[in-house]
Amino acid sequence: MDLWLWIVIAVVLVAVVAGLVGNRVGASRRRRAGGAPAAPPVAEAPPSPESPSPTATAPQAPAVEPEVAEAEVAPELERPEPVAGRLVRLRGRLARSGSPLGARLLAVLSRDHLTEDDWDELEETLLLADVGAGPTGEIVEALRTRVRVEGVKDAAAVRELLRSELLAIVDPTLDRSLATERHPGPDGSEVPAVVLVVGVNGTGKTTTIGKLSRVLVAEGRSVVLGAADTFRAAAADQLETWGSRVGVPTVRSDRDGADPAAVAFDAVRRGRTEGVDVVVVDTAGRLQNKAGLMDELGKITRVITKEAPLTEVLLVLDATTGQNGLTQARVFGEVAGVTGIVLTKLDGTARGGIVVAVQRELGVPVKLVGLGEGPDDLAPFDPEAFVDGLLGD
């Protein structure tokens, strides 16, 4: 019995081994002949773009090739919205923030007989909207005189009166254009316009530069961005993403904490050699202390101007920060030679009066305003559309 049992086991073993060997030989023959293996081993999975497989000619490959080719196609560039009339389009956002400057001023001025209390209320409303003490006094004085002399009564006339006084204080005569055209440099050769953007982190600086590059692209300008905020690595990534959406390249360092002036210089040099219209340079602008800020911005400016002079220094301020924003504005104004202000987040505040206060504080115009988080929610500042927005027009 025992012997028979051993014979059966031996026969079964021989059959199993023979079967296994036969399968392997068959599989390798089929592979050499270009046939598909019945059950491919894991190592023969279809090739991926990251790890090209040595079996790229295996029959699975053609099935995935079109997908790989599609992934390599550059994403379509976005087309930014036209710039003209942007503030008119966005002015509803000013009124939506419940601006006391509009509704409340009109409510007080429309009363039948204006008492001293009414004038006090008007003054308080302007102060609460961050117009600032000086300009508030001027507006109240002008309104008092005109109400007394002209004796305006009907709602439309009161509205027109208020509109004209607010417009006067916002000052439509200021030059709010951005210097973003190529021009002859000191040696007579054409150089790009260079816009240096300064401001405290958190004010919306990187977002604003992204939106600004879209404004410039919409106006037909060629642009290079310089990521000289080397303090925060994510800032360069953010900037690059914004730029790539509209085909604008970003010059940056591979290294965290690299010299911001070196990055700024490289960006302006690239703009110059490639003949672009405008180079926009981001800065870290940490307010650690005034001397440190002055050193950093001073060095960036000196190094950049070896290639091309600065045509604009834009200070980005968050409109919701009120008096804090004004303190920042003062420091940057002293150290950076600011030529224009960008007020962000005006959609989220009832303090539109900050436009007046900051212009008075720095003696430079608000040139752009941010009215939302959308990519095209940055508008050239237009005094009339702004005042109409405050009045809820």
Ligand SMILES: Nc1nc2c(ncn2[C@@H]2O[C@H](COP(=O)(O)OP(=O)(O)OP(=O)(O)O)[C@@H](O)[C@H]2O)c(=O)[nH]1
């Ligand atoms: N509602 C509103 N949000 C804004 C506006 N501008 C910027 N923001 C938002 O503010 C936040 C901060 O923006 P960032 O650009 O990252 O600000 P930042 O910190 O100054 O950038 P860094 O200086 O690089 O640190 C983001 O969520 C923006 O979407 C605006 O005009 N309106």
